[in-house]
Amino acid sequence: MKKLFTRNALITLILMAVSFVLVEVLIQANIITAYYQITLATICINIIMAVSLNLVTGFTGQFSLGHAGFMSIGAYTCGIITVANPTVGGFLTGIVMGAVLAALAGIIIGIPTLRLKGDYLAIATLGFAEIIRIIVQTLDITGGAAGLNGVPKFTNWPWFWFFTVLTIILVNNFIHSSHGRACIAIREDEIAAEAMGINTTKYKVMAFAVGAFFAGIGGALYASTFFFLKPATFGFLKSIDYLVIVVLGGMGSITGSVVAGIFLAVVNTVLAEFTAVRMIIYAALLVVVMIFRPQGLMGSKEITFKLLQKKPQSNKQE
Amino acid sequence: MEQLMQQIVNGISLGSIYALIALGYTMVYGIIKLINFAHGDIYMIGAYTGFAVVTYTNLGFFPALIIAMIACSALGVVTEKVAYKPLRSASRIAVLITAIGVSLLMEYVMMFFVTADVRSYPDVLSNASFEIGGVIIKMQQIYILITTVPLMVFLQYIVHRTKVGKAMRAVSIDRDAAELMGIKVDQTISYTFAIGSALAGAAGVLVGIYYNSINPLMGIMPGLKAFVAAVLGGIGSIPGAMIGGMSIGVIENMVSGYGGSLIKDAVVFAILIIVLLVKPSGILGKNTREKV
Numbered sequence: 001m002k003k004l005f006t007r008n009a010l011i012t013l014i015l016m017a018v019s020f021v022l023v024e025v026l027i028q029a030n031i032i033t034a035y036y037q038i039t040l041a042t043i044c045i046n047i048i049m050a051v052s053l054n055l056v057t058g059f060t061g062q063f064s065l066g067h068a069g070f071m072s073i074g075a076y077t078c079g080i081i082t083v084a085n086p087t088v089g090g091f092l093t094g095i096v097m098g099a100v101l102a103a104l105a106g107i108i109i110g111i112p113t114l115r116l117k118g119d120y121l122a123i124a125t126l127g128f129a130e131i132i133r134i135i136v137q138t139l140d141i142t143g144g145a146a147g148l149n150g151v152p153k154f155t156n157w158p159w160f161w162f163f164t165v166l167t168i169i170l171v172n173n174f175i176h177s178s179h180g181r182a183c184i185a186i187r188e189d190e191i192a193a194e195a196m197g198i199n200t201t202k203y204k205v206m207a208f209a210v211g212a213f214f215a216g217i218g219g220a221l222y223a224s225t226f227f228f229l230k231p232a233t234f235g236f237l238k239s240i241d242y243l244v245i246v247v248l249g250g251m252g253s254i255t256g257s258v259v260a261g262i263f264l265a266v267v268n269t270v271l272a273e274f275t276a277v278r279m280i281i282y283a284a285l286l287v288v289v290m291i292f293r294p295q296g297l298m299g300s301k302e303i304t305f306k307l308l309q310k311k312p313q314s315n316k317q318e
Numbered sequence: 319m320e321q322l323m324q325q326i327v328n329g330i331s332l333g334s335i336y337a338l339i340a341l342g343y344t345m346v347y348g349i350i351k352l353i354n355f356a357h358g359d360i361y362m363i364g365a366y367t368g369f370a371v372v373t374y375t376n377l378g379f380f381p382a383l384i385i386a387m388i389a390c391s392a393l394g395v396v397t398e399k400v401a402y403k404p405l406r407s408a409s410r411i412a413v414l415i416t417a418i419g420v421s422l423l424m425e426y427v428m429m430f431f432v433t434a435d436v437r438s439y440p441d442v443l444s445n446a447s448f449e450i451g452g453v454i455i456k457m458q459q460i461y462i463l464i465t466t467v468p469l470m471v472f473l474q475y476i477v478h479r480t481k482v483g484k485a486m487r488a489v490s491i492d493r494d495a496a497e498l499m500g501i502k503v504d505q506t507i508s509y510t511f512a513i514g515s516a517l518a519g520a521a522g523v524l525v526g527i528y529y530n531s532i533n534p535l536m537g538i539m540p541g542l543k544a545f546v547a548a549v550l551g552g553i554g555s556i557p558g559a560m561i562g563g564m565s566i567g568v569i570e571n572m573v574s575g576y577g578g579s580l581i582k583d584a585v586v587f588a589i590l591i592i593v594l595l596v597k598p599s600g601i602l603g604k605n606t607r608e609k610v
Contacts, residue, residue: 063411112595118410119353123545124594127587130542134584236538240418247415276434279426286419291404294412 020161027157037157039269041225044160045218046261048167050245051254052214055171057243058251058300059180060207061187062114063122065239069129070212072234073105074098074219076142079151079229091154095163095220102216103209105132110208114201117190129239137231147230148223155224163221167214172254174210183207187252244282248289250296255303320452325575326568331459331528333567334466338521339544340551340559341473342394342514348490348554349510351410355417356397358541359424360515364390364522365532366432372442379442379527383465386523387516394515395508403504421541429534436533439526462524469520470560473513477556482509490554539583543570546590552603561601 023040026032032040053067078094085093113124136142143149174180182203185193194200223229245264249256264282271278289296339361346354364386371382401420405413447456477483485506488496497503525540526532543566551562566586573582593600 061411063414113591116594116598119414120549120594120598122414123353123549124591126542127546127590130587131584134581138580240422243415243418276426276430279422280430283419283422283426287401287416287423290408290412290416290419291401294405294408 016165020158023157023161036269038225039265040157041155041160041221042268043262043265044164045222045225046242046245046265047164047258048214048218048221049242050249050257050261051167051171052211052218053242054246054249054251054254054257055174055183055214056207056211057246058253058257059175059187060183060204061190062204062208063118064125064208064211065122065236065243066109066125066127066129066132067211067215067242068234068236068238069125069132070102070106070215071219071222071238072132072136072229072231073102073212074216075223075229075234076136076148076219077101077216078220079148079223080141082152082154082224083148083150086152088154091152091224094223095217098220098223099213099216102219103213106209106212107205110205110212111201114204114208126236126239129234130236133231133234136234142231143229145231147228149228151223151227151229153224153227155221160221163217167217168254168258171210171214175254179203179206184252241282244286247296248285250298250300252300253296253298253302256296256298256301259303260297321575323451323453325571327453327455327459328575329568329571330564331462331567332571333547333564334462335521335524335528335563336540336544336547336567337560337563338466338469338517338524339540340547340563341470341556342518343545343548344551344553344556344559345486345510345514347548349486349507350402350406352402352413352417353545354514355414355421355541356424357514357518358537358539358544359421359428360390360394360397360537361518361522361525361540362532362534362537363393363424363428364519365526365536366428366522367519368523368526369437369439369532372440379461379523382442383520383523386519388519390519390522391512391516394511394518398508398511403507421537425534425537432534434534436531439530439532443527458528462528465520465524469517473517473556476513482506486510543583543586546586546593549590549598549600550593552600555600555602558600558602 023032027037049067049071053064056062056064056067074095075098077098078091081094081097082090084090109125109128113121113128116124137145175183182193182198183206185196185198186200186203190200219234241264245260246257248264249258249260267281268278271281293299339357342357342360343354346352346357367386367389368382371377371385372379377385397420401416402413405416443461444457447454449455475483477486485496485501486509488499488501489503489506493503496506521540522532522537525536544563547562547566548559549562550565551558551560566589569589570582570586573579573585578585
């Protein structure tokens with residue numbers, strides 16, 4: 001980590017630039033049509049949401065069923081701000097405010113609930129997400145149950161690319177910092193971590209807040225892309241959608257979340273007309289993956305460039 | 319005062335249904351420490367089974383109830399064998415995710431077959447109602463009580479007076495020790511699922527008749543609320559589930575009766591969070607200490 005431009009960092013940078021240019025060219029050449037741009041948007045939102053949920057559930061081991069709640073905070077904040085101020089500046093303010101408010105909610109919810117463990121925590125986060133949804137439904141500023149209509153559209157591929165890459169890099173750096181190692185220690189054994197002097201509550205709340213922050217960004221992008229928000233969108237099933245991605249990709253694998261996020265967005269597009277079938281496949285995937293490979297497809301492994309090099313170095317991530 | 323009494327009467331009939339569902343949660347949690355997310359969907363399938371029986375065979379209310387209960391208990395046992403048993407030694411989060419998966423699977427397989435349309439239950443019970451001191455009591459509410467109360471009494475009998483019940487209690491206290499004493503753990507778990515699911519099936523039929531509408535996603539909310547009821551009463555405790563179910567039913571009716579019908583679900587979840595934070599063991603639960 002001492003050298004800023006190691007070989008891997010350079011390869012990563014080049015790959016990111018290539019992915020950006022490639023997709024941009026495909027869009028300009030109209031190979032990715034407007035219809036598939038929605039898939040592209042879904043892919044990016046999936047990745048942002050799944051990577052941030054993975055930080056909470058996969059790396060810190062705190063099982064959260066309320067990720068859509070934070071997403072809705074980001075979405076509504078950005079929606080309300082951009083409706084009032086439909087400029088690029090307003091959109092940026094909306095994203096930042098949405099993310100900050102979601103992170104604040106994450107702290108407020110996290111401090112009391114993160115004392116709970118495992119399934120109790122899951123239910124408590126679910127309860128909070130439902131409470132957020134019901135509050136949104138009763139407020140006037142959010143349009144109530146009818147929803148918020150006419151959010152101006154600012155998102156396009158450069159925006160999506162920027163925020164997706166930002167999320168992946170920041171979460172990745174967080175995990176490889178001392179904070180991230182503390183989080184992983186908590187996942188492995190909370191009591192042992194506490195005995196080693198890790199302030200478990202602090203790091204759990206921190207992971208929760210960071211996760212909520214990026215969920216807020218994901219929500220803001222969602223608002224601007226789909227221009228119509230209603231409280232029911234961010235219900236329990238939405239949280240499950242992202243949980244499926246994290247579980248499928250592997251709890252504790254960022255690249256796993258990215259791959260699974262892309263895969264499920266494509267599956268979604270292909271099965272767009274068959275909602276019931278799509279959900280049956282989702283559900284069956286969850287059960288089958290859990291029975292045969294409970295650690296997820298990638299486990300906690302990452303796809304790294306070191307894998308591609310001939311001399312295998314010590315490439316343990318944890 | 320009359321309105322208060324009215325809300326209490328309505329609350330008790332709704333609450334006894336929650337209690338029936340909560341019993342299944344609490345029994346399964348007590349024995350394998352799993353929040354069986356699919357429990358609410360078994361309740362939904364019970365409602366559809368009852369609907370099918372009443373609509374296509376012209377049998378009355380009680381045969382429909384019993385057929386739904388049998389179908390649900392079979393489904394519960396199969397679910398346990400197929401989805402949960404292979405994960406007996408896996409982490410609790412893995413089992414919980416599986417339970418969520420099973421729940422979604424049931425909802426959308428049902429949706430695939432019966433479509434997402436809301437269906438209305440035929441009138442199998444009389445719609446009559448009578449008034450006592452200004453409080454209106456529907457015949458359906460009486461039927462709910464004469465179905466749920468005997469079922470709960472019967473459950474208490476099974477758990478405390480029979481060999482199966484003894485085995486259940488033993489497994490829930492210490493599975494390994496119970497196995498060493500010659501109790502067939504797998505069989506006992508199957509019995510637990512069978513009984514819990516049968517109660518959920520009965521609840522499904524009752525709700526179908528009481529609210530007169532069913533749909534494939536109807537199980538999510540009552541399932542979650544029944545879970546809240548189980549936590550409120552003390553998870554793992556059977557009388558606790560009954561008390562919790564009744565309380566949630568009455569509270570929910572109070573909130574919506576006094577003008578808060580929009581926020582009644584939020585109130586239920588707020589209760590859950592308060593209980594989890596203040597007294598996670600619930601009203602009748604025992605405190606467990608964490609060991610390294």
